Amino acid sequence: MRFAESAVLSGAIALMAAGAAEAKELRLLASWDNSYAAVNEVLLPFIETLDEETTEDININVMGPETVPPFEQLDPVSRGLFDMLYTNGAYHFNEIAAGMTLDAMNGDTEALREGGVWQAVDEQYQKIGLKLIAVLYDLNGYHIMLKEPIGEDGLAGRRVRGTPIYHPAIEALGGSPVVLPGGEIYPALERGVVDGAAWPTVGAVAYKWYEVADYMMRPTFGQVSHMVLMNFDTWNSLDDTTKSEIEAAARSFEIEANTIFDSLAEKERSTLESEGMSVTKLNQQMADKLSKVWFEGALDLAATKNPEAVEVIRELATEAGVNG
CATH class of the missing domain: 3.40.190.170 (Bacterial extracellular solute-binding protein, family 7)
Structure with a gap:
């Protein structure tokens, strides 16, 4: 009887081990x-x-x-x-x-x-x-962190980090986009390689970009x-x-x-302000331009790679009322 119980127990353990191995x-x-x-x-x-x-x-x-x-x-x-x-x-x-x-x-x-x-x-x-x-x-979308505040000419003459989706927006505001991975933003701002960096409204605190940028642009854009x-x-x-x-x-x-x-995003905004960052606002004309160019610019850029697929997506978005 003890042998049988032992055999059953061993079998159960083996099944359990097999089950664990199948994860x-x-x-x-x-x-x-x-x-x-x-x-x-x-x-x-x-x-x-x-x-x-x-x-x-x-x-x-x-x-x-x-x-x-x-x-x-x-x-x-x-x-x-x-x-x-x-x-x-x-x-x-x-x-x-x-x-x-x-x-x-x-x-x-x-x-x-x-x-x-x-x-x-x-x-x-x-x-x-x-x-x-x-x-x-x-x-809550994206914003642009800047070393200097926005002027009436928007981002004219400034180099701003951004992956390709940001390029139409940066260029519409007069800036020149620079592609860099997130991990290179801090030294690029610190050394003046770029004058600003586009990023989601969540993230700057963890990377301590408030140490090398003093302003956050408003309004935000996209999602x-x-x-x-x-x-x-x-x-x-x-x-x-x-x-x-x-x-x-x-x-x-x-x-x-x-x-x-x-x-x-709310916690991020509060922390950035407590660390000394200030809001810098686009004038109304620039803000209106940003709002209009974001959707069309992003889809136009995407269409250079996948034109037929993006056209379908554009039509669906417009019909659904989610087109920017």
């Missing part, structure tokens, strides 16, 4: 390190939500830009060297421009889903071996999409139940992410 390990590349609040305060809670809401045992391991530089991450994920990607569409603009259009919209993900924009972007990524899982939006993508083969390896659970959890968390970012 699906996924590697996620993030375009930002943990200094960016959108990683610690948004991505990690999203991963926890997926863990709680899915039946299948999935472990998602996050690797930052020290593993693969931010602008080079799309290809290894699409080829299956990594399973997931947390990024912004402007970071891989030269490879596919559909994701960049998300930042030009004016509406949360529910509005984009209902209008078909979300699905149109997903369709384009599937063509290169990726599945759009979620768009975690910071609806910041943090895309969660999955290698399509990895996605297809999941069972239908797990796929449905991930889709439901992602759609729910997209709404929650808006609230999280609102809180982060």
